[in-house]
Amino acid sequence: MTLPINIAVVDDEKDFHLLFKMTFKKMIRTGDIFVNDFLNGIELLDFLELKHDEIKIIILFTDINMPEMDGISLCKVVSERYPDIEIYIASAYGSRQYMDEAKDAGAKNFFTKPIDFKVIGEIIQDKVAEVRKKAS
Amino acid sequence: MKELKEIINFWLVVIISTIALIGFVIEGLKINKLITYFEKQHFETSKIIANNLQATLLFESVEDFNSLTNTFDFKNDYISIEVWDSSGKLFASKGKPILDKLKESTKVKLEYSYIITQTSIDSSGKNFGKVVIKRSSSELSATIKNELLFSFSTLICISIFFMFAGRKLSEEVVVPINGLNEQIKEILKSHDLSVKIPQEHRILETKELSDSFTELIRDLLDSKRELEEMNLNLEELVENKTEKLSSTLKDMKRFQAKLVSQEKLASLGSLAAGIAHEIKNPLNLIQNSALIVSNFTQDVESFNLKLKERDYTDNDLEFFIDDINDVKMSSRIIMDNCKRADNIIKSMLSQSRSDKSKISQKLIESLIDQSVNLCFHAMRAKKNPIDVEIIKNYQENIVINCYPDDLERSLINIIDNSFYAMQERKQIEKGTKFSAILEVSLTKNESFTVIKIKDNGIGIDQKLKEKVLEPFFTTKPTGSGTGLGMSMVNDVAIAHNGELIVNSIVNDFTEVSITISNKLSQEDV
Numbered sequence: 001m002t003l004p005i006n007i008a009v010v011d012d013e014k015d016f017h018l019l020f021k022m023t024f025k026k027m028i029r030t031g032d033i034f035v036n037d038f039l040n041g042i043e044l045l046d047f048l049e050l051k052h053d054e055i056k057i058i059i060l061f062t063d064i065n066m067p068e069m070d071g072i073s074l075c076k077v078v079s080e081r082y083p084d085i086e087i088y089i090a091s092a093y094g095s096r097q098y099m100d101e102a103k104d105a106g107a108k109n110f111f112t113k114p115i116d117f118k119v120i121g122e123i124i125q126d127k128v129a130e131v132r133k134k135a136s
Numbered sequence: 137m138k139e140l141k142e143i144i145n146f147w148l149v150v151i152i153s154t155i156a157l158i159g160f161v162i163e164g165l166k167i168n169k170l171i172t173y174f175e176k177q178h179f180e181t182s183k184i185i186a187n188n189l190q191a192t193l194l195f196e197s198v199e200d201f202n203s204l205t206n207t208f209d210f211k212n213d214y215i216s217i218e219v220w221d222s223s224g225k226l227f228a229s230k231g232k233p234i235l236d237k238l239k240e241s242t243k244v245k246l247e248y249s250y251i252i253t254q255t256s257i258d259s260s261g262k263n264f265g266k267v268v269i270k271r272s273s274s275e276l277s278a279t280i281k282n283e284l285l286f287s288f289s290t291l292i293c294i295s296i297f298f299m300f301a302g303r304k305l306s307e308e309v310v311v312p313i314n315g316l317n318e319q320i321k322e323i324l325k326s327h328d329l330s331v332k333i334p335q336e337h338r339i340l341e342t343k344e345l346s347d348s349f350t351e352l353i354r355d356l357l358d359s360k361r362e363l364e365e366m367n368l369n370l371e372e373l374v375e376n377k378t379e380k381l382s383s384t385l386k387d388m389k390r391f392q393a394k395l396v397s398q399e400k401l402a403s404l405g406s407l408a409a410g411i412a413h414e415i416k417n418p419l420n421l422i423q424n425s426a427l428i429v430s431n432f433t434q435d436v437e438s439f440n441l442k443l444k445e446r447d448y449t450d451n452d453l454e455f456f457i458d459d460i461n462d463v464k465m466s467s468r469i470i471m472d473n474c475k476r477a478d479n480i481i482k483s484m485l486s487q488s489r490s491d492k493s494k495i496s497q498k499l500i501e502s503l504i505d506q507s508v509n510l511c512f513h514a515m516r517a518k519k520n521p522i523d524v525e526i527i528k529n530y531q532e533n534i535v536i537n538c539y540p541d542d543l544e545r546s547l548i549n550i551i552d553n554s555f556y557a558m559q560e561r562k563q564i565e566k567g568t569k570f571s572a573i574l575e576v577s578l579t580k581n582e583s584f585t586v587i588k589i590k591d592n593g594i595g596i597d598q599k600l601k602e603k604v605l606e607p608f609f610t611t612k613p614t615g616s617g618t619g620l621g622m623s624m625v626n627d628v629a630i631a632h633n634g635e636l637i638v639n640s641i642v643n644d645f646t647e648v649s650i651t652i653s654n655k656l657s658q659e660d661v
């Protein structure tokens with residue numbers, strides 16, 4: 001694994017993409033991470049289908065309530081086809097049922113909105129450190 | 137069918153006729169015998185006379201003739217006697233000449249009032265002539281007359297007897313039977329079984345008959361009483377059941393009303409639940425945008441330090457300006473999403489406000505917009521959200537009297553149904569190029585305002601179209617629909633002196649139009 005690590009963000013709101021990139025701008029600037037954004041699950045799957053060998057996505061953040069394909073279904077497909085990708089799921093609904101479903105679908109963790117970006121930042125930084133360590 | 141009397145009369149006539157016939161036959165035979173006997177007697181007499189007259193002719197002595205005929209009674213019995221010789225010449229005669237032309241062979245001729253005998257006068261095989269005797273037959277006539285008279289009167293007597301007997305028979309049999317008949321007719325007509333059948337009878341059969349009838353009537357009376365009792369019980373039973381049913385109906389109505397209001401609450405509840413969560417989306421963006429701004433303030437401080445010490449690179453400057461842009465962007469996101477959250481809360485509040493069924497003037501397009509917004513957010517917050525292109529076609533500034541809460545609730549239900557139908561179609565046609573379109577139009581003519589909501593969802597089967605307005609009709613899985621929405625919308629349309637029309641083609645579109653009167657006034661309440 002090499003830097004920058006590729007992160008995929010799937011959300012039907014463009015503002016969320018913007019915000020994500022702004023929040024982690026420093027890491028983007030330093031070349032630790034690269035953010036690939038998608039408006040829905042289909043876009044991501046198409047991308048993975050085409051570019052998986054070229055661009056190795058390591059972390060996936062996805063919303064649950066989305067048109068075309070919900071986050072849980074996406075999670076299922078991705079964890080099945082690309083088991084290397086670490087998946088994090090977010091939803092406005094924090095019900096137990098959702099959390100269990102997400103875990104069963106292969107998600108590593110579940111966030112209830114509003115999402116604490118600091119926690120996400122930590123997850124990313126941990127990943128970056130891990131990659132650095134492996135490289136040296 | 138013949139009357140009994142007729143039958144009796146018929147047989148009477150038959151009997152009388154038979155007796156008469158037999159009487160006449162017997163009488164005929166008797167008379168015939170009488171006549172034969174009479175003729176024979178006269179013939180014998182005339183033979184004796186002819187014998188006696190042998191000498192007269194033999195000796196041609198008229199004297200002998202006279203002395204012989206002298207003893208004959210010419211007053212009552214004999215009319216005339218003629219003696220003819222063998223040459224055909226009248227030899228001697230007494231009384232009026234006989235005018236009847238008799239054939240040679242005729243021996244006896246019987247007429248009504250006389251009898252003529254013609255006898256040849258023979259002696260030892262030789263014919264000397266003949267004697268013709270005419271005598272009165274009044275004796276015979278009288279006898280016959282008497283005989284006939286007797287027979288006739290006997291017949292009349294017998295007839296009278298039979299007629300009398302017939303009458304008597306009728307009286308004894310027919311009258312009681314007829315009486316019984318009348319009585320029963322009376323009973324049937326008046327439906328009064330208490331009428332008594334008279335008990336005086338002289339004939340065993342009619343007595344038995346009337347007894348049987350009396351018994352039958354008693355049985356009938358018993359059955360009738362039983363029936364009446366049963367009827368009474370039945371009435372009571374029906375009354376009880378009706379009472380129970382009507383109370384059940386009342387319960388049902390109350391239950392239904394409760395369900396309708398529950399449906400309103402439930403749809404509100406699920407909408408509210410969806411919307412409460414929906415707020416978390418803008419909140420998420422606001423909170424994290426704020427984080428960027430707050431992070432920026434720290435960056436500003438460190439940059440300020442660098443500025444003071446004049447220890448900064450071009451890169452630092454570039455980044456700083458970049459960060460300022462981020463702040464700009466973040467504040468835009470914050471503002472946008474605050475508005476979004478505000479909208480969501482507003483539509484939620486408009487739903488929960490309970491100034492029930494009050495007419496007020498409203499800008500209809502804002503009512504529609506609020507409903508569309510609310511439903512859209514609710515749909516997006518739930519499972520299987522979809523993108524929807526919303527086309528609005530409003531005639532501007534339509535302000536009319538309406539029940540705003542009811543109208544908005546109706547619009548919410550209609551639009552909610554539309555989103556649901558389009559989500560369904562999206563699910564069914566997964567992977568195809570289907571894109572959901574909701575067309576909302578608002579027009580006003582002289583007397584009505586029409587709101588049309590058209591979706592390109594799964595549509596409604598022609599067979600089910602009638603049922604959509606029925607309460608409790610739903611095609612949605614339990615928990616997703618109560619089937620009370622459209623019936624409520626229909627009620628609301630009627631409350632607005634308007635109507636609800638549903639137009640649809642399966643897998644093509646559904647268009648729901650709700651028409652409301654422009655002239656709804658407070659007096660209509």
Ligand SMILES: Nc1ncnc2c1ncn2[C@@H]1O[C@H](COP(=O)(O)OP(=O)(O)O)[C@@H](O)[C@H]1O
Pocket residue numbers: 549553554557591593594595596604609610611612616617618619620621622623646
């Ligand atoms: N826009 C629509 N498209 C397709 N079907 C519809 C639409 N609106 C209503 N229906 C049908 O009418 C039924 C009754 O609707 P409604 O009275 O609102 O009850 P509910 O929504 O609880 O099922 C729905 O279950 C659905 O089958």
Ligand SMILES: [Mg+2]
Pocket residue numbers: 549550552553617621622
């Ligand atoms: Mg409905």
